[in-house]
Amino acid sequence: MTNHIPVLIITLPLIAAFLQPVTGFAGFKLRNLVIITILLVLNGLLFMLVPDVALQGKTIYYTMGASDPSQFTQPGISFPVRIVLKIDSFSLFTGIIVGVVTLTTFLFSTGTVKEDKRKSYFSTLFLLFTAGLMGMSFTNDLFNFFVFLEISSISGAALVAYRTYRKHAPYAGYKYILISTIATTFFLFGVGICYAQYGSFNIQYINSVLAHSYLDKVAMLFIIVAMAMKAGSVPMHMWVPDTYAEAPASISAMLKASGMVTLCAMFRFTFSLFGPSSSGAGKINYETLGWIVIVLGVLSMFIGVTMALIQHDVRRLMAFHAVSQTGYMLLGVGVGIAVFAKGDGGAAFKAFGKMAMVGGIFHIMNNAFYKNLLFLTSGVMERRFGTRNLNGMIGLGHRDTLTTVVFMIGALAIAGIPPFNGFDSKLLIYESVYKFSPVLAIIAMFVSVMTLASFMKVFYSSFMGPRRDDLIVEGAPLTKGTKAGLIILAALIILTGLFPGIIVDGIIEPAVTALTQIR
Amino acid sequence: MLSIFLYVTVVSLLILSITSVIYKRNLIKLVIALNIAESSVNLFFITLAYRPDSTAPIFTLAPALQELRMVLPSPQALILTNIVIGFATTALMLVLAVITYKNNGTLDIRKLKGVEDHD
């Protein structure tokens, strides 16, 4: 049964969602319990994969419907014919992020999203969102990736527009689905061009016969820019603040997770699909590709933070920070891309390129923890004061000690203060990027300072100040589920912060080696 | 010779739809534009799958020639999926546009700023 794990991870949420309308009327307590157990089982299955995929560096294939699922191709033919799921340590890394984020976010949403007839739809869409993200991180097939990308986009758009009584929520959902449809159409065009050249949809097979022609560059361009748009890097990021601000708190956390899975998919496409293939010498100039990603990253960092500083809507402020943190990941991995196929036999990559990539990908995991924590705390703040305007929030610290402590942990982590996990990955990024080109590192540090400044603004104005019970709209204490979600995330932040060695050696280092195939 | 018209149609449909997404102001008009973009991608896949003087990939009552040539089946299978996904996205966007109209009373992009005033 253990070699069926990849399929179980994707199909369990699907079957739970399909049965939802029929079992949805069995009372919401039982439904929440069922969904939480399913998400726990998902995490369990993922961590069962860690020993042999991450530590021994094995790659598990799973061919759908084949007589022997663990073989990449059928006996007797050299090209894959069916859909293949590929679990190497990088896709396992993405899966772990999705598993942790969905578990904590659903725990949080049991408390905040109010129970009514439409809540069973909310949990169905939530499960399908999880299945979409899991599928996107595991699949090795281009069109299968497109189908799961579409699942996560549509469920994200519907969940953004969940609160239809708000003035702008449906329009934010419309923006999200329009941007996603443009991105998926161009992505499908890239897939069509790849199919036109090599007759297959399998990422590994196409990379083995890649001829680096003009059309491959066009296909790479469409696929990577479409993924960058969905991940929210700067020139195409303007939908991020509008969508995250209107969505319920747990859904903006999930949207951030889908943005990061899209970012990981973008790195997988640059390395596994269009990487320097074994057959042809790489004519694609990875230096320029790296510099494109670096420019996107630096722009995201700077514009994200400067716009965040002047916001007075707490969710829009955090959305702009999501954009600026995406800039850090793009910068880290961009340096790796620029250097990994350099002519000097990998000396530069061994010197700082690999450390930059380790920093960038470690930052993806760290960001998954603390950015979701901040989105969830902004959900609590919005529920307490009924408004998202920072000027209307005073003295929350007196009432919710847990939220205050958790917000402090998240804010210090995002600003990169030593004991917390933001510092470890940012340090790796600063050191390696400094060796690549000092100006980028200086910009990164300046942006980190401004991140701290904007979160101090939020903390100062909404948590401190005198106790004002007249402003509190809803004083009910947080439910057990909400507290559990916040505490798990805070504990994860502190653990990864104090013992980064375990996480870097256990999951991040094998992920980078799996991605770049360079020891 | 014949495929040049098809590929030119595909590219011009895509350019037309992306230009109209940039310039048109009505939300429902944008949905029509995106439908045209999806149809152009479908046409692109089907022209890739076409082979001259060959039949559809169905063996029931296919012409019983010795040299039976058939069109490529896998792009057609994918376009089946893509058409239904295009329909699904259209339905969702239309419902969201209708509810936006119910909340804001207008479908014009310039009037629907969707963003409260900045700080």
Place this chain on the structure above:
Amino acid sequence: MNGKIIDLIIKPEIGIVWIPLLLVAVFFVFMVVFHVWGRKFFRNDYNENSDQVKPYNSGNLDEVNYSVKSSNLYWGFKKSMDRYFDIMKKFHDGDLNNYAKWFVIVVAACFLLIGGGLL
């Protein structure tokens, strides 16, 4: 887990000596020493229940329930970069056409890179 727990703690090859347990221990030692010995050097005329506890409202002594509004923090920074923020606000104003336009501009820029032989 390859390697003993000690190796995990001391990781010289990532360039920094990172001993979290040591940091935590040093922190506690410092706090204990400060609490026991260092406090004598500071003023000890602070007592809990006098009016020293109340926040110092810069002179006006009547009970003032206010907190600095978050929008006028960093006003100096905002004032000095006004031109930059005006441009930025124009970009993020919720106009869907501009959002799609930027995607087209990035694709066109990358196409120029491909055409120029750089990519």
Place this chain on the structure above:
Amino acid sequence: MTFSVVLSILCAVILITAVLSILFRDLMAAVVSYAVFGLVMTVIYFMLDAPDVAIAEASIGAALTVCIFVIAIRMTRRREE
């Protein structure tokens, strides 16, 4: 020879109906021209030896999508302001 002539005529019809459905200010007329676009797409798919896709495009692309558009326009405004 006639095959490629007919196909190129249909491609021209496709482009015309697409441009018309974008330019019409009256949304109902735009949707009607989109229905013609879907119909001609079905004929093109059938000529390119793809009967499965032709049936799908006919039933979903031309019939159901247009039906949903009509209902959506009736719930909002007809003329594009």
Place this chain on the structure above:
Amino acid sequence: MKLVSLLAMFIIAGFMFTGIGKLHLPGDPAGNSNVFSQRSSEKTDTANISTMDDYYLRNGQMETGSNNIVTSVVFDYRGFDTLGEAAVLFLVVTSISMLLFSIIKGKDLEETVLTDSDGFPAGMTRIVSIGTVLMLPIIMAFGAYLVIHGHLSPGGGFQGGAVMATGTALLVISSFVVRNLQKTYKLFSFFESLGLTVFIVTGFAGMGISFLHNFLANNDGSFLGKVIPLGTNPGFLNSGGILPILSTAVGIEVFCGISIILVLLSRALNARGSQKGGHKC
């Protein structure tokens, strides 16, 4: 700023048109496309467009037992895409019912049928109503035919379900008001989940070997497992293995899903809560 985007469009158009020149034209015979040339032995010339597809054409009948290779690719070789696709449709139906039930509230759920003096639904003229009643069985029969003969003639779950859904569209357009939306919605959504669960359970049934494994095909004439003669044959109904089951499951799901969308949209059209701006056009 509008000029920059126009210029960008021209740049993209230019580069894509040059791309067309380099694209493989379907005119030239790609690979050895004679279907009979090599049965089930793999052909490994240079990677050109048709290696994978020629494998489907040559081995599709043997491995999946269905004559329509497109359906065998849709439901067997790339069955996981179709599962994802059915999930997309279920997803859109759930989100539309979630969004529209915020408009359709209270009194609108139990609407009595608006009929004119002698019992025909008001709204459209009587010709349309009678026409609908006469046309409905034909449409439903044709849709069911497409679903069941999916693996023999062109058609399959999606097309058949969509054709049957056009029947519902006909009912909705001829303003046939649903008697009790709550009961109709429950019925349709139950069948939709039933279709999807049958699909994924059939996928799990082959789990002994692998997900979506076609365990029913080609085992000497048992249920749906008839071994079909290769090449042109008149087509046998009990031949596709799990293909007919999956096709029927998807047909039910697509029909019920799209019917839910149409019924909810038409009810929201004249719900009390909706904006009075909705005009009669």
